[in-house]
Amino acid sequence: MAENKFIVRAAPFLKQREDVKTIMWTVLIALLPATLWALYLYRFRALSVILFTLLFTQLFEIIFLRIRGNKNIIESAFDGSALVTALLLALNLPSGSPWWMCAIGGFVAMLFGKHVYGGLGNNPFNPALVARVFLLLSFPTIMNTWTVGLNPDIITGATPLGLMKTEGLQAIQNLDLWRLFIGLPVESIGGGSIGEISELAILAGGLLLIARGIIKPLIPIIYILTVFIFTGIMYFVNPAAYANPIFHMVTGGLFLGAFFMATDFVTTPLTMKGKFIFALGCGIITSLIRLFGSYPEGVSFSILIMNALTPTIDKFTKTKKFGG
Amino acid sequence: MSRLKTFSIGGIHPSGRKELTEEKKLERMPVPEILHIPVNQHIGAPCVPLVKVGDRILKNQIIAKTENGLPSSVHSPISGEVIEIKEMIFPGKRKIHVIIVKNDKQYEKYEGTEIENELTNDFNELLKIVENAGIIGMGGAGFPTHVKLNPPKDKPVDLFIINAAECEPYLNADYRAMIEFPEKLMNGIKFILDTTPMKKVIIGIESNKPLAIKTLKEINNDSRIDIVPVKTRYPQGAEKQLIYALSKRTVPIRKLPFEVGVIVQNVGTVLAIYDAAKMNKPLIERILTVSGKGIKEPKNIIAAIGTPIKDIIEYCGGLNDNTEYAVNGGPMMGKAFDNFELPITKTTSGLLFLTDEECEESEESACIRCSKCLLVCPMGLNPTTLMDVSKKRIYELMDDVLDCIECGSCTYVCPSNRDLADNIIKGKERYNKYLKRSKKNG
Numbered sequence: 001m002a003e004n005k006f007i008v009r010a011a012p013f014l015k016q017r018e019d020v021k022t023i024m025w026t027v028l029i030a031l032l033p034a035t036l037w038a039l040y041l042y043r044f045r046a047l048s049v050i051l052f053t054l055l056f057t058q059l060f061e062i063i064f065l066r067i068r069g070n071k072n073i074i075e076s077a078f079d080g081s082a083l084v085t086a087l088l089l090a091l092n093l094p095s096g097s098p099w100w101m102c103a104i105g106g107f108v109a110m111l112f113g114k115h116v117y118g119g120l121g122n123n124p125f126n127p128a129l130v131a132r133v134f135l136l137l138s139f140p141t142i143m144n145t146w147t148v149g150l151n152p153d154i155i156t157g158a159t160p161l162g163l164m165k166t167e168g169l170q171a172i173q174n175l176d177l178w179r180l181f182i183g184l185p186v187e188s189i190g191g192g193s194i195g196e197i198s199e200l201a202i203l204a205g206g207l208l209l210i211a212r213g214i215i216k217p218l219i220p221i222i223y224i225l226t227v228f229i230f231t232g233i234m235y236f237v238n239p240a241a242y243a244n245p246i247f248h249m250v251t252g253g254l255f256l257g258a259f260f261m262a263t264d265f266v267t268t269p270l271t272m273k274g275k276f277i278f279a280l281g282c283g284i285i286t287s288l289i290r291l292f293g294s295y296p297e298g299v300s301f302s303i304l305i306m307n308a309l310t311p312t313i314d315k316f317t318k319t320k321k322f323g324g
Numbered sequence: 325m326s327r328l329k330t331f332s333i334g335g336i337h338p339s340g341r342k343e344l345t346e347e348k349k350l351e352r353m354p355v356p357e358i359l360h361i362p363v364n365q366h367i368g369a370p371c372v373p374l375v376k377v378g379d380r381i382l383k384n385q386i387i388a389k390t391e392n393g394l395p396s397s398v399h400s401p402i403s404g405e406v407i408e409i410k411e412m413i414f415p416g417k418r419k420i421h422v423i424i425v426k427n428d429k430q431y432e433k434y435e436g437t438e439i440e441n442e443l444t445n446d447f448n449e450l451l452k453i454v455e456n457a458g459i460i461g462m463g464g465a466g467f468p469t470h471v472k473l474n475p476p477k478d479k480p481v482d483l484f485i486i487n488a489a490e491c492e493p494y495l496n497a498d499y500r501a502m503i504e505f506p507e508k509l510m511n512g513i514k515f516i517l518d519t520t521p522m523k524k525v526i527i528g529i530e531s532n533k534p535l536a537i538k539t540l541k542e543i544n545n546d547s548r549i550d551i552v553p554v555k556t557r558y559p560q561g562a563e564k565q566l567i568y569a570l571s572k573r574t575v576p577i578r579k580l581p582f583e584v585g586v587i588v589q590n591v592g593t594v595l596a597i598y599d600a601a602k603m604n605k606p607l608i609e610r611i612l613t614v615s616g617k618g619i620k621e622p623k624n625i626i627a628a629i630g631t632p633i634k635d636i637i638e639y640c641g642g643l644n645d646n647t648e649y650a651v652n653g654g655p656m657m658g659k660a661f662d663n664f665e666l667p668i669t670k671t672t673s674g675l676l677f678l679t680d681e682e683c684e685e686s687e688e689s690a691c692i693r694c695s696k697c698l699l700v701c702p703m704g705l706n707p708t709t710l711m712d713v714s715k716k717r718i719y720e721l722m723d724d725v726l727d728c729i730e731c732g733s734c735t736y737v738c739p740s741n742r743d744l745a746d747n748i749i750k751g752k753e754r755y756n757k758y759l760k761r762s763k764k765n766g
């Protein structure tokens with residue numbers, strides 16, 4: 001009996017088969033409805049945004065892994081995490097994003113969003129949002145040009161939230177909120193980032209994540225509920241000046257942010273209490289920006305701000321011990 | 325069906341893998357030529373050998389004993405000659421003296437042992453019997469049973485819980501005992517009830533053992549005894565978790581079950597107590613499961629304490645070539661070893677021989693902060709943070725390591741394959757040493 005061939009290591013000897021890769025691929029699948037809807041609305045323009053962003057982001061992931069001297073490049077590069085970042089970034093871009101902007105986005109996401117901090121797990125900010133905000137500040141015109149969906153011609157128009165900010169409440173009063181929820185195009189209204197238009201599609205993907213146990217419903221529910229309550233109170237106090245809270249639900253990046261970005265593991269708190277505070281903070285900041293800020297939309301900023309607070313939240317929220 | 329009782333937070337559902345030996349009747353394995361009997365099998369100071377090389381010893385004779393701290397004793401399962409006393413290295417790098425006995429096949433009994441007795445009804449006498457029989461908790465920790473049965477006088481205990489959850493995958497030792505010796509188990513329980521101040525018994529059995537539940541229910545005619553199925557969920561058999569499941573009592577952190585009026589014993593321990601009281605038979609053998617795809621003939625066996633593992637492997641048909649792990653205990657909390665000269669002890673509930681297809685090696689990567697480990701920890705700890713502070717030895721933030729019950733649930737779920745439990749357990753050892761040091765230095 002050759003005894004030395006036996007492996008001696010610590011227990012447990014059984015493992016759940018869900019690894020980082022499975023999780024990332026599940027997230028990608030969960031993003032599929034929103035992706036398909038983007039393709040349906042914007043056809044080749046969406047296809048180009050998505051493909052270029054995926055391609056460049058994955059490329060930069062490999063390059064930076066190499067530079068950092070990763071020994072297991074193939075394993076690390078294809079754990080799916082870069083693709084998740086890339087797809088989220090793509091879905092957060094307007095349909096008119098040129099290929100070079102997608103490339104810059106991928107570069108920023110991987111370098112400043114991820115690898116300067118030591119790679120996956122160590123990044124404090126959501127890489128897709130870092131890239132998006134960078135592009136927003138660098139290329140404000142492209143990043144604020146929205147087109148009407150399902151139209152072969154490029155017809156631009158403001159998003160519902162943008163319209164409200166610039167034209168006031170009456171401009172959006174007659175919008176069919178149900179259409180907005182489903183994500184059907186509305187004449188002369190620019191849809192928004194390609195992946196945020198159909199709340200329905202995002203919800204379908206989000207429910208998959210919840211059903212597969214990848215995320216808990218806590219963050220999306222609290223985030224969306226906070227925006228609902230906050231904007232609801234304002235609407236209740238002065239319906240002549242503030243929009244219906246439902247309008248805030250079905251427009252902008254709230255659903256995409258709440259289900260897919262405020263739930264990013266790495267950049268959100270560990271404990272349930274912490275996640276609650278995080279989501280509450282996101283909801284409040286989003287509402288504040290939308291109602292009183294100079295930007296029409298505040299989802300990206302609010303998540304990034306709460307990302308910055310995550311270490312502090314983690315420090316002050318303890319788990320509840322059994323018997324303690 | 326009403327909802328099954330279970331513990332409050334955390335927990336996992338590993339595949340049970342009980343089928344390999346579920347149906348296998350207990351076999352009494354013949355005692356081999358040579359036994360390696362370790363002097364330290366319980367938690368506490370090691371027993372001191374009472375015999376020396378060349379001595380002839382008898383079956384059931386005390387061969388090692390300690391009165392220090394947690395007293396315990398070790399008996400010989402055979403008659404024969406002490407041929408050597410040497411140190412062997414057990415899993416966890418523990419060096420333990422082993423008394424090596426050559427079997428003379430006479431099985432000549434020590435005077436007065438293994439003869440039927442009148443059962444006592446005196447509590448103190450019960451404690452004495454249990455102590456003299458060298459009985460310790462056979463579920464894993466090895467806490468001396470007479471100490472556990474005798475909590476401080478100001479902590480009245482009313483509830484006696486029999487831990488028959490057997491929540492570790494693969495293991496069927498308690499299960500087989502329950503369906504093959506149900507009468508003896510029930511008699512043992514009644515006897516303990518009659519002699520101790522405890523008034524009520526709950527036997528907690530995981531719902532994946534319907535036959536055991538049925539068998540015990542059928543013969544139970546004592547209104548003081550309740551047989552309660554609990555949810556199949558790991559670690560249902562962890563003491564505090566089982567107490568909560570069965571009685572809704574929460575043992576305060578860092579306290580023992582008697583604080584909430586409960587004593588827990590496992591099935592094997594009860595059987596050993598009954599053997600000691602009724603037959604004056606010390607703890608010299610135990611029931612264990614030998615399983616895993618690596619062993620040719622998985623079995624449930626009754627084997628003498630001190631039987632070298634190599635003999636058990638031989639008895640079970642040998643190993644398959646693709647065996648990669650040998651584990652003492654269950655797959656969640658057991659310890660891997662590669663020295664088959666090591667013996668089984670009073671706390672060996674199973675020996676597993678696992679192949680590459682049963683447990684994969686996977687590369688560890690950085691924590692992605694998925695929170696899964698926090699969600700499954702049955703003690704409500706924060707394993708990922710505890711692992712980090714344990715590795716970095718940040719003692720100020722390590723206090724929670726003391727509350728870890730070492731169940732391994734965190735490592736089981738971690739998608740980054742981090743060795744959470746192992747690092748936390750090591751952190752616990754280190755932190756305990758640190759506490760001792762700081763106490764010494766005032």
Ligand code: SF4
Binds near residue numbers: 704727734745748
């Ligand atoms: S091993 Fe410790 S930290 Fe990990 S789940 Fe079990 S009790 Fe919690």
Ligand code: SF4
Binds near residue numbers: 690
């Ligand atoms: S389960 Fe693993 S990856 Fe997830 S938080 Fe815990 S240590 Fe990190």
